[in-house]
Amino acid sequence: MIDLSSIRAIISPAHGILYAVIAVIGYVLYRAALPHPIHGIPHNKESARRVLGDLPELMRWKNKLGNAFGYFTDLTQKTASPVVQVFLRPFGRPWVIVVDPRESHDIMTRRYAEFDRSAFFGDTMKAMGPQFHAHFPTGREWTVHRRLIGDTMSAGFLHSVAGPQMWKVAQSMVQLWKQKTRLAGDHPFNAADDIKRAALDIIWSATFGSETGTVRAQQSLLSTAKQLELSTETDAAVEFPEAADPQACMSIVTIMNSIRIPVNSPFPQIHHWFALKFYPYLVVAGRHRDQMIGSALKAAEQKLSTQKIEDVVESTAGLTSVVDLVIAKEMKMAQKEGRAPSIDSRVTRDELFGFMLGGYETTSTNVCWGLKFLTKHQDIQQKLRAALRSGFPRAFRADENPTVQELLSTNIPYLDAVIAEVMRCSIGALAAIRVATVDTQILGHAIPKGTDVFLMNNGPGKLMKPIEVPESLRSDSSREAKDRTGAWDPSDIGVFKPERWLVNDEAGNYTFDPLAGPAHPFGAGPRGCFGRKWALLEIRIIFVLAFWNFELLPTPESLSSWRVGEQNQAEQMYLRLRYSKNT
Incomplete structure (x- = not known):
């Protein structure tokens, strides 16, 4: 018979x-997972x-x-x-909020010697484009990658290529909304997809030099x-048929x-990389993306190989897309460095896709918030429309849209103030994120x-x-720069008020003051948003054509939530639109 007590005597100490x-x-891991606050903060x-x-509190918010x-x-x-x-x-450092x-x-x-671009941005986007310049710390590699795409923000390219494309797509969106206004009457409709399609059409046509026609198809x-x-209820939203x-x-x-995927994952880079490699719908989409970019690069190489590449790219003559511009830039850089150009490289592909991503998501988000603000504030919308009619007298008299040349060359302070206030109040960009590169201090x-x-x-x-x-x-540097930027009046700092950006000049005319008070929708400094000029131009063109052609009437409370989505x-x-004639 087995003696259980002897077995227990042997096993129990081991157990x-x-x-x-x-x-x-377990206790060591638990202690390691607990937050370790930075002393004094x-x-x-x-x-x-x-x-x-803080995760439970964050999720409640x-x-x-x-x-x-x-x-x-x-x-x-x-x-x-x-x-x-x-x-x-858990197991990570605290985040410091300023x-x-x-x-x-x-x-x-x-203080960019003490603070650089954080890896937080790379964690959410790196799997899609590991060689996109925005992921890199400031240094030579970042500089070289950014230089490849840098001329897309030049005045020449924005005015001769991007601006006309933006205007053309915005015109198509106006025509779409005229059809929707005709069919909807006094009923509201969801305009989110229209704005996203317009943003995609703009960035697509600018990148590849060809049109998708998504807005025009609708x-x-x-x-x-x-x-x-x-x-029979005029507050009920209309649903329209949609073209594929x-x-x-x-x-x-x-x-x-x-x-x-990475934004909502505790392991952003790994999770996103896995999804892009193994989720069937993302694998198929990724293959189509790669084929499309590859074909565009090949076509641009063939086009530019027969043309003389100037030593310096100041003019964009003959270049009709971002792909053209990037390949021309690579050819010039290779010529200067005495090497063969690398046309279809990982760097080129990632820079092009990163350019498209930045120009699509954030711009459409800010346009949507801007239209919501001006729908809510009818008095400001009326002031803006009056400023536009005064600023474009030829178009007003002819009862036609301002031309793209007029849009690009006309100074309208109230329009600039409205856009600046939209960007200040919009939550499209909640924060600029930096990482301390040395032990330092803040306040x-x-x-x-x-x-x-x-x-x-x-x-x-x-x-x-x-x-x-x-x-x-x-x-010390903050104290020295104390008076370079104004401060907002605390009594109305939370109010949507474009007039806060306007000042009277010596002649008694209103001028737009970009330093009237603090706002950093695009960040600032060397690691500020690369596409700032592009975004402001696109918003300007869409706002001018939208408010030139339509009155944005109040929408029912049930369809006017200010809740933030993904x-x-x-x-x-x-939107509830009424076609506005300018005569």
Whole structure:
């Protein structure tokens, strides 16, 4: 008979040691996963005692308002501190949140030896384009990659190539909305997809020199419809039939939209890389994207191989697309460096796709928020329309749209003020993210090397009453630049008010002052948004043609939510239009 007691005597000590080891390892891992606050920086004390840190609070904000990042600025207000820290990554460093506009601007524009572009951006996008310049730390490699695409923001290319393409697509969107207004009557309709299609058409035609025609296809379809069956309730939204988008466009959009995978994943780069490699719909879309870019590169090489490549690219004559411009640039760089040009390289492909991604998502988001602001503020919309009619007298008298040349050459301060205020109040870009490259300080708080610093656009000093900061805590460079940018009036800082950007000149005329107060929708400094000029031009053209042709009437409350959706997009983007004749 087996003696169980002797077996227990042998096994029990071994088990006890094993359990003890497991317990110790578990406790060590638990302690390692707990937040490790940076000494002296205010934070949510309850969050510091749990492995998930601030994540539960962040998710509560997201579920309630859609904008999770609102939690950051709320924490600064609760602690009355312009610098706080949050804990969102078990085993990871805290994130430092800064809401003081002056110090944020100083960090981006004058302290770039201490702060560089954070890897946070790369974590969400690197799997789609690992050689895109925005991922790289500031240095030679970043400079070389950015130089390849740099001429896309030149005045010559914007005015001779991109501007006319933007105007042409915006015209198509106006024609589409005329058809929708004819069919919808006084009913509202969802315009989000129209704006996204227009943004895609613009960036596509600029990149490849060919049109997708997605907006025009929708317009052609609706032009054949005599009428739609409408609800008797004029507040009920109209749903329109839609034409199928080209497969090539859908493939590009599918890859672009896959950015939601890393944004919502605890392991962003790995998860996104796996999805792009193994999710069937992304594999197919990626193959179409690669074939399309490859064909465009080959066609551009054949086109430019028969032409003389000038030593310096100042003029864009003969170049009709970004692909042309990039290949011409590569040929010139190769000529100067005494090497064969690398036409179809990973770098070239990633720069082109990164250019398209940046020009599609963020611009359409800001246009949507702008239309919502001006729908809500009818008085501002009327002032803008009056400013446009005054600014384009020839087009007004002829009852036709301003030409692209008029749009590019006419100074209209109130239009500039409206766009600046949209960008200030829009939540399209919530923060510029930097990483400390050395042990340093922000407003008297020690910031360890390697810490991600979020310079917020939606907090005190920009959209809320500022938090006072003693001058003695500021950096030397911040104190020296104290009066270079104005400050907003705290009494109306949260109000949509374009007039805050206007000042009277000596002749008594209003002029637009871009330094009237703090706003960083495109970041600032060497690592500011590469596509700033492109985005502002596109928004300008779309706004002019939209408000020239239509009155944006108030929409019902049920279709006018300000809740934020994915990628900071407006969850509801409904318009109720009335065609506006300018005579």
